[in-house]
Amino acid sequence: xxxxxxxxxxxxxxxxxxxxxxxxxxxxxxxxxxxxxxxxxxxxxxxxxxxxxxxxxxxxxxxxxxxxxxxxxxxxxxxxxxxxxxxxxxxxxxxxxxxxxxxxxxxxxxxxxxxxxxxxxxxxxxxxxxxxxxxxxxxxxxxxxxxxxxxxxxxxxxxxxxxxxxxxxxxxxxxxxxxxxxxxxxxxxxxxxxxxxxxxxxxxxxxxxxxxxxxxxxxxxxxxxxxxxxxxxxxxxxxxxxxxxxxxxxxxxxxxxxxxxxxxxxxxxxxxxxxxxxxxxxxxxxxxxxxxxxxxxxxxxxxxxxxxxxxxxxxxxxxxxxxxxxxxxxxxxxxxxxxxxxxxxxxxxxxxxxxxxxxxxxxxxxxxxxxxxxxxxxxxxxxxxxxxxxxxxxxxxxxxxxxxxxxxxxxxxxxxxxxxxxxxxxxxxxxxxxxxxxxxxxxxxxxxxxxxxxxxxxxxxxxxxx
Numbered sequence: 001x002x003x004x005x006x007x008x009x010x011x012x013x014x015x016x017x018x019x020x021x022x023x024x025x026x027x028x029x030x031x032x033x034x035x036x037x038x039x040x041x042x043x044x045x046x047x048x049x050x051x052x053x054x055x056x057x058x059x060x061x062x063x064x065x066x067x068x069x070x071x072x073x074x075x076x077x078x079x080x081x082x083x084x085x086x087x088x089x090x091x092x093x094x095x096x097x098x099x100x101x102x103x104x105x106x107x108x109x110x111x112x113x114x115x116x117x118x119x120x121x122x123x124x125x126x127x128x129x130x131x132x133x134x135x136x137x138x139x140x141x142x143x144x145x146x147x148x149x150x151x152x153x154x155x156x157x158x159x160x161x162x163x164x165x166x167x168x169x170x171x172x173x174x175x176x177x178x179x180x181x182x183x184x185x186x187x188x189x190x191x192x193x194x195x196x197x198x199x200x201x202x203x204x205x206x207x208x209x210x211x212x213x214x215x216x217x218x219x220x221x222x223x224x225x226x227x228x229x230x231x232x233x234x235x236x237x238x239x240x241x242x243x244x245x246x247x248x249x250x251x252x253x254x255x256x257x258x259x260x261x262x263x264x265x266x267x268x269x270x271x272x273x274x275x276x277x278x279x280x281x282x283x284x285x286x287x288x289x290x291x292x293x294x295x296x297x298x299x300x301x302x303x304x305x306x307x308x309x310x311x312x313x314x315x316x317x318x319x320x321x322x323x324x325x326x327x328x329x330x331x332x333x334x335x336x337x338x339x340x341x342x343x344x345x346x347x348x349x350x351x352x353x354x355x356x357x358x359x360x361x362x363x364x365x366x367x368x369x370x371x372x373x374x375x376x377x378x379x380x381x382x383x384x385x386x387x388x389x390x391x392x393x394x395x396x397x398x399x400x401x402x403x404x405x406x407x408x409x410x411x412x413x414x415x416x417x418x419x420x421x422x423x424x425x426x427x428x429x430x431x432x433x434x435x436x437x438x439x440x441x442x443x444x445x446x447x448x449x450x451x452x453x454x455x456x457x458x459x460x461x462x463x464x465x466x
Contacts, residue, residue: 004274007259010034011266032127044132046273047120049287051137051161051168052182055081055111057388063096063103066283073109081387087111088290092139093283094177108177110136110285114294117287134287135273141170142177144272147279148253151175155221158211158245160204162227162235164194169207171220181207181392197238200231205243210396219245226250226265390414390438390462397432399425405455412440414460419453426456439463 012034038045057080061072073091077083091109098104117134124131145151145159153175161168165187171179183203185195208220223245225232232249239247252263256271276284391407394416398404402425406417420426426447433442440461447456 003255003257004271005257005259006261006263006267006271008037009261009264009267009270010037011264028123028126031123035124035127035129039128045124045129046133046135046270047124047131047288048140048269048273049112049117049120049134049136051180052166052184053112053116054136055083055087055388056136056138056180057081057109057111058177058179059091059107059109060097060104061107063105069093069105069107069283073107077109077111081111083111086114088114088117088287088294090285090287090290091283092285093281094142108139108142108285110139110287112136112287114291117291118295121291131288133273134291135285136287137168137269138170138180139285140269140272140276142272143276143279143281144253144268145172147272147275148255150224150250150253152222156211156219158204158207158220158223159250160223160225160227160247162200162225162231164228164231167195167200167203169204171207171211179211181210181396183396197231197235200235201238201242204239206396208243208245209400210398213395213398213400221245223247224250226268228266229264232265393436393438394433394460397429397436399428399432401425402429412462414462416458416460418456418458420456421453423447423449423454423456426454426458430458433458433460 055077057077059073059076061069061076064072070091074089077087077089083089089109089111091107094106094108096103097106121131141159141161151157151159151172156174157172159170159172161170163185165185167183167185169181169183170177171181185199185203187193187195204223211220223239223243225236225239225247226249236247236249250265250268252258255275256263394407394414395404401422402418402420404416404418406415408415418426418429426444430442430444433439440463442458442460444456444458447454449455
């Protein structure tokens with residue numbers, strides 16, 4: 001059995017507003033000091049990004065060449081989520097499935113804005129720590145659970161990560177990852193406001209109801225809790241006394257030994273990356289490759305004149321050589337001048353000079369296009385987008401008894417056609433959607449009844465971008 005020994009670890013909560021921490025000098029120093037113990041040139045540092053920082057999408061794609069799979073994943077995310085070229089996209093193959101004798105790959109795709117990842121990379125660079133791999137939270141946790149065989153294959157399991165700012169819930173159907181939900185909690189660490197046990201429980205119950213509404217073959221059989229060790233014991237006791245599925249704490253896997261420190265379930269994400277070094281996938285996520293490639297291309301485009309410098313250098317060198325050669329041969333200055341003028345009038349030289357002039361013009365146009373692209377990007381960032389998060393929010397508060405028949409999106413509005421045998425549920429649904437504070441406006445005009453089934457058209461107006 002493969003064994004790992006954990007010798008050093010530390011955990012500290014920081015606000016999700018990461019940028020403010022590296023912008024303020026005192027906060028920067030606090031974080032830098034915390035990471036000093038890991039500053040070792042011989043140590044490989046793997047960065048695992050928070051689940052709330054990135055975009056996820058579960059996909060099933062035809063099993064094909066890795067190059068084509070990457071293209072399929074990228075096109076899917078760009079088209080469905082309206083992502084801009086500034087997003088880095090990567091994926092991990094979770095497994096395979098068959099349908100009508102055709103083989104398909106089960107894929108976990110992820111995307112992150114390049115500037116967001118750059119904030120992390122630059123922070124570590126400033127304190128002298130080099131990053132060798134960039135993974136994402138959900139993928140790391142899946143690797144941890146898979147390697148340690150902690151999710152039963154005969155049960156439906158809800159894995160709950162309990163934080164002080166978020167609660168992250170991962171649904172597994174018969175041992176296979178199915179769905180995840182990330183919810184921001186009512187808390188403010190700076191003011192000392194922490195979520196209540198009731199707040200955690202309410203979100204877990206909503207997830208259980210959501211799973212049932214999605215057509216689960218059987219209800220959730222058990223829950224596994226990980227996260228903040230101060231909250232877990234009390235929450236576990238409260239859930240077992242109140243909520244139907246039995247809950248248990250995520251314990252130390254048998255493949256791990258702790259040398260001089262107590263095991264903490266919050267290590268799961270970091271350990272998932274560590275475990276993956278012994279049980280590698282056919283294709284795994286590493287956003288660092290895309291990050292390096294993006295900035296390599298960007299740096300090249302920011303200095304387009306460098307493309308044409310070799311031509312200029314060769315041309316100037318030819319002139320200098322010609323002048324020097326004739327000088328040392330003893331020709332008179334007038335003869336040299338005439339010779340150079342004759343040379344410059346040659347069709348090939350004139351053509352080269354024209355090309356250089358055209359290149360300089362193109363440089364100016366490229367810079368103008370770059371400015372225009374920046375303007376377009378600002379406009380695109382302000383356009384509301386109908387994303388997977390919007391879908392999750394719409395379904396997460398849907399009362400049991402309401403069936404969503406159709407969802408359409410046009411401009412800023414999401415149109416939902418819902419049915420129910422109980423018309424009062426529509427009003428509850430409207431209130432629940434409004435309570436999310438995620439939409440600018442939620443309205444409906446009226447509902448109609450046909451053969452005892454009520455149909456209601458709900459309009460949700462998305463908030464504009466900042």
